[in-house]
Amino acid sequence: xxxxxxxxxxxxxxxxxxxxxxxxxxxxxxxxxxxxxxxxxxxxxxxxxxxxxxxxxxxxxxxxxxxxxxxxxxxxxxxxxxxxxxxxxxxxxxxxxxxxxxxxxxxxxxxxxxxxxxxxxxxxxxxxxxxxxxxxxxxxxxxxxxxxxxxxxxxxxxxxxxxxxxxxxxxxxxxxxxxxxxxxxxxxxxxxx
Numbered sequence: 724x725x726x727x728x729x730x731x732x733x734x735x736x737x738x739x740x741x742x743x744x745x746x747x748x749x750x751x752x753x754x755x756x757x758x759x760x761x762x763x764x765x766x767x768x769x770x771x772x773x774x775x776x777x778x779x780x781x782x783x784x785x786x787x788x789x790x791x792x793x794x795x796x797x798x799x800x801x802x803x804x805x806x807x808x809x810x811x812x813x814x815x816x817x818x819x820x821x822x823x824x825x826x827x828x829x830x831x832x833x834x835x836x837x838x839x840x841x842x843x844x845x846x847x848x849x850x851x852x853x854x855x856x857x858x859x860x861x862x863x864x865x866x867x868x869x870x871x872x873x874x875x876x877x878x879x880x881x882x883x884x885x886x887x888x889x890x891x892x893x894x895x896x897x898x899x900x901x902x903x904x905x906x907x908x909x910x911x912x913x914x915x916x
Contacts, residue, residue, distance in 0.1 A: 757885030769874030792818035820850025
C-alpha cells in the first residue's frame with residue numbers, strides 16, 4: 724500500500740492564492756496582532772506587577788522597625804501538639820513605640836521565658852506589633868511570581884480574545900462556503916451530497 728504524502732504550506736494566508744478570501748487575510752492579521760499584543764502586553768503587565776510588589780516591599784521595610792520588648796509574665800511551656808512547628812508560645816510583652824508611648828500586647832516568645840526577659844519585636848509606624856519585613860530572597864520570589872502570573876494572565880486574555888475572533892471568522896467562512904456550494908449546486912440543477 725502506497726503511503727500518502729501530506730504537504731504543509733506555511734504562510735499560505737500571506738501568499739498570492741486564488742482561493743484565498745478576505746476572511747483569511749483578516750484572520751492572518753488578527754493572529755499576528757494578537758501574538759504581538761500578547762507578548763508586549765504580557766511583558767508590560769509583568770513588569771508593572773513586579774514593580775508594584777517591589778514598592779510594597781520597600782514600603783513595608785520603611786514602615787517597620789525592630790524594638791526591644793520585655794516579657795511581662797512568665798511564658799507558658801510549649802504545647803505538645805506544636806512540637807514539629809514553631810516552638811514559640813504566646814506571651815504578654817511590653818515595649819516602647821517610636822513615638823515614646825508604652826504598649827502591651829501578646830507576641831510570640833520563647834517557651835518558659837521568665838518575666839523580664841528582653842526579646843526583639845517588629846512594630847509598624849503606629850507602634851503596633853507586625854510581622855517582620857520580607858527578606859531579599861522572599862521579595863525576589865514575590866516579584867518573580869507576581870510578575871510572571873500577571874504577564875501570563877494578560878497574555879492569556881489577549882490570546883483568548885484572538886481565539887474567539889478566529890472562531891467567529893471560521894463560522895463566517897463556513898457560512899460563505901455553504902452559500903457558494905448552494906449557488907454552484909442549484910446552477911446546474913443537481914445536488915452534491
